[in-house]
Amino acid sequence: MxxxxxxxxxxxxxxxxxxxxxxxxxxxHAQDHDHSNHHQSLDKPDGSDLKFKHTAKDGQAMEGNRRSSKETLTFQDKTEILNFMIGPEDFFQQYISKRKPVLITDSIHHWPAYTLWSEEYLTEKLGDETVSVKVDSQEQMSMKKMTMKEFIENYKSDPLTLSQEVYPSLDGDISVPTCLKCASLFQGSFTTDMQISSGRSRSSLHVEEKDALLCALKGNQSVTLVSPLESRNLRADEGNPIGTSPIDITQNIDSISSDRYMTFDMHEGDMLYIPSLWWRQLSLHQGGHIIVMVSWILKTGILxxxxxxxxxxxxxxxxxxxxxxxxxxxxxxxxxxxAVRPQCQDEDTFMNDYAFESxxxxxxxxxxxxxxxxxxxxxxxxxxxxxxxxxxxxxxxxxxxxxxxxxxxxxxxxxxxxxxxxxxxxxxxxxxxxxxxxxxxxxxxx
Structure with a gap:
């Protein structure tokens, strides 16, 4: 112990x-306050307006600009990018146990959701469902209830963001990532959340309680991560609600130790591992966005x-x-x-094969x-x-x-x-x- x-x-x-x-x-359970829903509008678009047309073949890149394999990011050349999926044993030993963020590019093209989750598909599956939507105006943020159909019809023209658990009827569209296929590591219960927005917004700097994979189904975004070791410099004790920072990290990066933060540029089809309680801030580029967050808890005794x-x-x-x-x-x-390297057996399963906390x-x-x-x-x-x-x-x-x-x-x-x-x-x-x-x-x- x-x-x-x-x-x-x-x-x-x-x-x-x-x-x-x-x-x-x-x-x-879902927190009383959703840190990821605190957004600030961006004065300027942070990227190009994307076309959401995918190729028919799994694994191929979609239309739009992609990074080259030689492209590097910040974090003093310590930021890790994998151009391939890895198994759960390596993922645990190299990243989870070391609490080391990693970007895995082009890793969710095979998900049914990647090609199926169009506006027409979501309207057909969930059009009559009542959803709570965040309305983010220049004056204030408020919540509003509407049907999914109404949200789909208006979210690109109005400052609307939908953020909630993935509906059970959509769980079968999400494949369990290969790096998580290990019954001996995880509780057997995953949490999946989805966010849909028109982009051109920035979340608050905040923490989440679970390890997670941030998966970009539609749209490009920049994600800045900061180690919890910098919590004092981030004025964590002044956050309201608790778990948020009052500062915009994009405007205060000079106050952070250079070896304790990193910024990832994510494209459609990428997934990013974020350790629990790491500070994160998302800047969504212009254009429609669909993000899925898969989070989990390790079994007791693993670490x-x-x-x-x-x-x-x-x-x-x-x-x-x-x-x-x-x-x-x-x-x-x-x-x-x-940490001891785990022994895992591959399981070709989908999220709806697991017991969900909801x-x-x-x-x-x-x-x-x-x-x-x-x-x-x-x-x-x-x-x-x-x-x-x-x-x-x-x-x-x-x-x-x-x-x-x-x-x-x-x-x-x-x-x-x-x-x-x-x-x-x-x-x-x-x-x-x-x-x-x-x-x-x-x-x-x-």
Whole structure:
């Protein structure tokens, strides 16, 4: 079990910093705030207006400009680009365990979605579905409900963006990437989200909780990634909501260490691996865009190892969000160095062959975790949060009490769960929930 003494020290005052509304499950439901939906309009188009005509043969490039195989990107020549797909063993050993972003070019041309997801197809499949759409005007951002048909008819002329989970009827159009075909690595549950927009916009600088592959079905974009180790320079503690940065990285890149950020130029058919809790900002070029995000959680025990306790210092009187992100990255990099190469068997499957966690799924409305679900905390400890009664972490005030209990537990005991789950928990909170947990002590008992 991975432990870290700095957590017990730092969480003494984290109970005052406090967090709220924590889903204790290893994989989280859709967040209350969607960082990727905070967009800024661009004054100028950031690329050419694309033609979305694909060739009939899988694997061939579509019409439009493509990079040459010799083209290089930023990040001091350390940015990695693969012009071929790799297997899950190499993907895990070279990139996931090392938390190293990589762009895999021309890697999703074989997906049915790549050729099928036209405006006509989406209207036919989902035209009557009611969707929530972001309206991004110069004055303010707002949400509006409309049918998918209405959105398709208007999104290119109006500043509209659709961002949500992929509908089950479309899951069969998405192939499981070869680099993820490994039952021994992943929980067996993937999350897929889709975004459709007209481009000429830029997302906020934000973090997401899971490792993910960003897949460009339509349109070109630039993606800037920044290591969590730069969280203080990114003013992470000033973000509102938590998990966003108040700065535009494209305008403040000089403040970041040159070996801790990179910018990728993505074209249609490319996929980009983004490690969990890395800062990312997307700049969509002009023209229609369809993006699919495939995210996952590794099985418990895949990344294990001994933590060098001397490496971590008490950050002071308060463990901030920045501190939590930095500590998380340092721990995960250290553990990743001793990761064992997995043994995987290829599986030619599609996303609809997997069990999906979904905010639309009403079959999982019980407590946040139970005996059948993985829990990062030590089950052998008699006070482990994993041993709380099943109804102790129901939504509402019970969930708040559950969070209090975990904070007090982490102050008293060294536990891997305190290190691994803390940044994700902080990322889900509102400022009101932070204030709420500054008072009282938990009355829960396992």
């Amino acid at each position: 991975v432990t870290c003494s700095v957590v017990a020290q730092a969480l003494q005052v984290l109970c005052l910093l406090t967090i709220g509304s924590w889903n204790f499950r290893v994989y989280a 294990t190892g001994n933590i060098d306790h001397n490496k971590f210092k008490n950050p002071g009187s308060k463990l901030s969000f920045s501190d939590a992100l930095i500590q998380y990255e340092e721990v995960m990099q250290q553990v990743g160095r001793t 905010a639309k799924d009403e079959t999982h409305d019980g407590p946040d975790f139970n005996e059948d679900e993985d829990c990062h905390f030590d089950r052998d400890h008699q006070l482990s949060p994993c041993l709380l009664p099943e109804d102790a972490c129901d939504a509402g005030e019970e969930e708040l009490e559950c969070t209090r209990y975990v904070l007090e537990y982490c102050y008293e005991w060294e536990d891997r769960g305190c290190v691994v789950d803390l940044p994700q928990a902080l990322n889900r909170l509102s400022h009101a929930e932070l204030e709420d947990l500054q008072h009282g002590h938990s009355h829960l008992e396992p």
